[in-house]
């Protein structure tokens with residue numbers, strides 16, 4: 024039996040022209056919220072849900088459109104204002120039936136208190152990012168939203184536009200919004216946002232047909248007529264309106280396919296959820312929010328996954344320089360870093376925040392290995408290399424997948440060969456030191472303490488503690504693997520996996 028809030032949502036969706044397969048069931052539990060389940064077998068290619076763009080909550084459809092446009096509130100700032108505005112209308116909002124189902128906020132770290140952020144995220148990839156996010160979000164609100172509350176003709180009720188409401192709206196956007204099209208930008212897509220996420224094992228995809236004609240926007244350069252824009256960031260499906268013409272055998276719960284927009288001559292007014300694999304009866308139907316590590320999942324969606332192979336740990340350039348300063352003079356370190364750069368190497372990030380990635384397998388980025396190696400070169404070897412770079416330029420990469428630096432061979436970026444087997448001992452020692460320094464950022468608790476704490480922790484009652492422990496522990500396990508990688512005693516797997524192309528996803532801003 025569906026919960027009252029789900030029944031209200033379904034009535035609202037029907038009244039707005041949403042369609043969903045009767046083979047989908049929405050399940051609402053107090054512990055886990057809403058999930059979507061297959062009531063019978065679903066087949067790859069089935070269109071299981073259709074959502075009218077006009078019924079999505081966007082800066083174009085909201086009653087606040089004029090205010091948003093006049094105030095120049097772009098992107099997510101405008102969408103957050105639209106959410107606060109529609110919430111302020113209560114029962115008078117056209118989205119009331121949808122808004123009543125949403126949580127007040129999603130428990131993502133931007134809505135945690137600063138104390139919680141400092142305590143729970145200390146040392147993790149998210150700590151600094153979330154501190155910065157909180158400050159930036161506050162500034163955005165103060166600069167753009169607060170002044171609107173003083174404009175009498177707008178008659179905005181300050182209660183619904185306070186900083187807490189802004190943070191809450193931002194948390195809903197980060198965890199539930201979709202990129203709709205060039206005209207609407209990102210928006211809240213009812214029904215699509217009921218599906219939970221599974222990394223790399225999703226069942227449905229969210230698709231949006233680019234609309235060129237339903238727009239009065241002046242950017243006429245959207246050339247992808249009828250092209251399917253696949254949104255990799257989550258989504259789900261919902262059940263079909265029984266009146267949909269192409270539902271077969273609904274009474275017997277045979278999965279029915281809604282007419283796809285791509286079949287119906289590029290109907291750009293509808294968004295769709297399409298099955299990308301067969302799903303058997305009784306199982307949950309998952310979307311994907313992207314191939315994300317735990318830091319990014321917690322940051323945007325408020326949860327983590329056990330054994331997430333997209334996890335990474337970063338070692339900041341600052342930490343590397345700190346290690347250098349404990350062994351070498353500043354002059355030495357600066358000269359070696361400069362040579363490393365002249366050889367054409369760089370770290371991830373930008374000049375203000377450079378970092379090196381350690382993959383889920385504990386493998387450091389090759390650029391870090393080369394920097395450490397150059398840092399540790401004896402003076403005469405350094406001078407020889409420096410001279411040869413001055414004479415021949417930075418032609419240090421050969422074509423055969425390796426780089427030869429003063430007698431040591433390093434694999435090139437694209438190369439697959441094991442890096443460890445080629446590492447000089449002093450580079451391994453430096454890696455060990457860096458692993459220890461990175462580990463110390465987590466504070467006094469050992470990884471064993473964290474694991475015990477996780478065992479005692481209730482996912483339902485202590486969600487923030489649970490997911491932050493999961494993040495910490497998995498990051499620390501990567502550092503353990505880095506130590507193994509750098510340890511001369513352990514024979515490494517010579518067929519190490521190719522580095523996954525991972526970005527530092529935690530730097531995202533909503």
Ligand SMILES: C[S@@+](CC[C@H](N)C(=O)[O-])C[C@H]1O[C@@H](n2cnc3c(N)ncnc32)[C@H](O)[C@@H]1O
Pocket residue numbers: 055056057058129198199215216217218219220221257323324325326327
């Ligand atoms: C788009 S909503 C999905 C529907 C949501 N379960 C609800 O109750 O409305 C995204 C949110 O669902 C939850 N969620 C999604 N996938 C999850 C997963 N694999 N594990 C835990 N929570 C998940 C997170 O709270 C996330 O912010």
